[in-house]
Amino acid sequence: MTDTQALPPVAPEVTARLVAGLSPRLRKRLDAATAKLAARPVSRDGDVYRIALDDETTLELRATGGSVTDVDAIHCGCLLAPGCVHRPAAAGAAPVAAEATGPEDQATDDHPAPEPADPRAAPPTEAPDVPAATPQQLAAAAGLWAAGAAALEAGVDGAGAVVQAELLGAAHVARLAGLPRPAAAAVGVVGRLRAARAADPAYRLADLVEELRELLSTAHGLGRASGPRLAELRGLARRPYLPGGSLRLYGLFSEPVLAASGHAGVVTWTADTEGRLFRVPDVAPGGAERAAGAVERTVRLGDAALTHRRLARAGLVVSGATVSPDGRLGAGAAVRAVQAGGAGWHEPPLDRFWAEPPHRQAARALAAAALPEARRPPGSDLLFLDVTCRRPLRATGGHVLLADCAGVPVRLTVADEDPALAHRDNLRLLAAAPGLRLRVVGRLTPGPRPQLRLLAVGRPPGDEGPVLRLPDPAGRVDLGYDRLQRTDLPTSDATAPGPPALADDEAVPAPIHLLRRRADRAVAAGRRALALPGTAADDLPRLRRAGLATGAWLLAELHRAAADRGRDVFGRLLPADADRFARAWLATASYTESVAHALCAAAWAAGAEEAAREDDAAEVTP
Template sequence: MNAAPLPPVAPEVTATLVEHLSPRLRKRLDAAVTKLGARPAHRDGDTVTIVVDDETELRLHAPGGVVATVDDVVCGCLLAPACVHRAAAACAAPTAVPAPELADQPTRAVPEPASATDSAPPPDSVSSPEVASPAQRAAADALWSAGAAVLEAGVDGAGAVAQSALLRAAHTARLRHLPRAAGAALSVVTLLRAARAGDPSYRTADLVTALAELLGTAHRVGTAYGAELAAVRGRARRPYSPDGSLRLYGLFTEPVVTDSGHGGVRTWVATSEGRLCTVGDVAPGGAGRALGVADRAVRLGDSALTHRELGRAGLAVSGATVSPDGRLGAGKGVRAVSARGAAWTEQPLASLWETPPSEQAVRALRSTSRYADPDGGGSDLLFLDVELLGAVRESGGACLLARCEGDFPVRLAVADDNPALAHRDNLMLLATAPGTRLRIIGRLVPAPHPRLILLACSHPTGEGTIDLGLDRLRRADLPDPAAPVYPAPPQPGGTGAHSPLYLLERRVEQTVPAGRAALGMLGDVTTEARRIRRAGLPTAAGLLTALVTSAARRDRDLFGRLLPVDTDGFATSWLTAARYTAAVAESLCAAAWEPTREGPAAAPPAPDQWPERAMAKTVQG
């Protein structure tokens, strides 16, 4: 195995190296990637050297941490630069993407520059709604074709060549000012590589979401206009707009550790009107950096408060700038001084817990939706008063069960299993104290039952608050030293427990690892479609039939020869089914938090009460 991690490689570099290979070498590329990944490597400054064999070395030069040009990948073999080693190294290395926080430095909201290849609108269309340029539509079509090819082949067939096509399309889309679609394509490539490498953190559901986001965004570029087009295009840099003077009250600080190797913290604050904002510091470094940054000064004006201190104190800010999703800018004109904070039981923070849980869940769903507008704003946090019941066993491990106000159960899951962080230890310790009443802050998890990721809570003694990812509880802090582990309670007997919608969901997921051909071999699905239709879901039944029929369809010409498969038609059927199942999942999640008339045990509505027409409209949008 490589002793030193390979530096990130720019998407256009990987695509160019693969495109320059001969057809014979392209067939050997996947094997070369696997072989090269097992060779030893070492780092010397900005250069990583891979020992290909006893006589050959390959060097990746990454000034600034990223391999930015083709000339930065140098191989010493006799066939270089036309060898397979350079392309294999680029495919084995991670794809360079902007850091989550560092790429979002405060900037003034200015119009995006027009591409030199974009055609100008005709003079008589000045008052007409803005539409995508021909160059943008061409870039979106290339993304659609590359995404449809991945869906056609499945994970096993989407090797380095298919990934390079996605990287080339992503690079072109970014040049045409389509950063949202380009980012979705890079996410698909990252997940494909994780799936093919057997990464234990890979989940098929994540790749389903990424592929649906890629195909859906690429499709909408050609049909959207005006404000919708702006949302579909996305933004390469987050805009910050002036917000005057703000009085901020700290809520809590959470560690941030990403799969791309970045680490840091995000501190949540609230304005005097109850609006939520964040101050972040994330950079390459992982969990170790997250723990260290928590005790560094906040990058906001002249404030000397650390992130931990800001989570419990206050700030008075003048010249503030805020992004649409609530991130506070740290421009030169921002001034900030320390001020008194507020307890969670004092105003204005106490008002956050006064909103009914059902309303909070609906608001959070707008930002946690799989296909939500990245610039839509909003928060996915919920503020609840709960009574702890104990730990419950689940298929994925144990979680903490609590009773929310209104007497319905809520499952509290671990935010991050990284042993360097305190999430897991704190949650398991809280599970040993049933009957304890706490005020908590959690992140909504879309599920057919109430479920949160626990982030912060009031101290069990009633004094202060606990940042569950950074602070560590002690057994002496809890009133009860031990408690039994309870079996998981039965799920509500509504739609989420008995709906046969999973028959459609599993076909959508099966397509991603196996490809269209495997789905086409299922044969007749009339029985499954009839079962779904009897449950009151005719739209789902029709989508299942259309998906399988499209996968199995192979037309012939007049001479009986098989015609090429209709990859676009199959991709359209799959995308429609994926968006529909996501809409139903969000509907079930909202219904799970809705109290009933008899009591608060929120059961989802019966199948015959589902607003299928509204869901179909949501899917088409």
């Protein structure tokens, strides 16, 4: 049987070896060949994927076991093969294959493999006292640093197939050396670079910046770390599942997953009677179409068989549960589970999540973000708030809805901009209903102002003020999957449908955006974008006046590292010092993140203090 679909995943070492074997002349043509090949249709016959290059020439990829793991599995029928540009172009156009999974993660016919293991996680046990990294690991870390610095030097436009292959080759060497965490970061950088160059609507520059910072910080720290810190930087290649006993779980919501590694699917969040969060993932290789339809796939745990959409509103009774440190439920043979009733967000035990004051939730999320990822509680970045919609804001980076949360102005943004998902349309509709009261779940975005990526909404308790009129008995909406209709909005004058007036975004309390903008610009456009003289002249005084003297020094050093170039004995310009520029950029990005976290905590706390003062004034007013 023959069907048409995307290319199979290709192992990182395959892409790296194919690109390394190209001549300098063909390397210059590789990006154009990759874009041209990606636009051609793909036919599949079993494990064989075929691309017709012309009427007489065919390119074949043999994906034994679901992915291409050998260079000989890519065969081209052109006259220049095997040294042609078509083979590495096909590898560059295909998604990157994930590493092999452990026994707990194996897929079945009815239940695909769950979300790939997070190499940054570690078991909640004491890390071994490792004195230092091995010479092999140090060499692998140096390769990762050099590849990451080259990607930063080139920027998105310059980080084509050759730069990506260097990252994938370094990732493969790092994985063989026992460094799965930085290797996963390198593969993540490649995925986000490809999304940026393909104009993927789900691409976010902030995600690429964070992934590149993760790669450079782990590669840089490996040469100086020992003991638990070294074990944390190395990460784990396998996700451990530990006994979890018996659990009574209640569904909270489902969210779509679109990973930079080429995986997609859904994660359904549940909670037990003690307020602990657990998640049930269904993630496999695929794109936005798989993420959009995964909510209707069946969850099989023991004797329970229900869709993710149903699980988000129902419950489970599980015995013999196995749980990973990041809260993922295993589906081993010894697990027994039956479907049970769920609970509303305003009913126990789920109502406890909204009982915690917002500023304490934000402080908890920020404190967890500062911990090593292995020690972060599951769902630590989730906030559960009662808000009132105010107005849409004109802001860069996407749609923003300003809401009031106990006196704190909170900016609600979409969790994913991909048009195949419902996030963007739902937020637009909510923005057309000022005064609407909502109970929401969102993911905290650290920054100088309170901001949340909205994941799910529902009706708040009580009958005061306009609320959603939903046909769903649970009274909740998973914003990535359930599409709101205008009939779901109240019809009062305060929430009458129509195009609301946009309000200009407000000024940032501290000019940390000046640093973030430069760090983002370096990633997007490369070192040359910061090498122009005088580009930071106006920003340095503003940072100093705001008390960010360290930030001003880092910004000046970033521009010096971008612009300084020596000359040889004949007066010719030497190449820029990519290592110095990468170190300056990493210091700037890390400082910006730390300051943003501090400003975020202060903003939530200030809003809570202001609300408390207003309550005290109301009590003493006769």
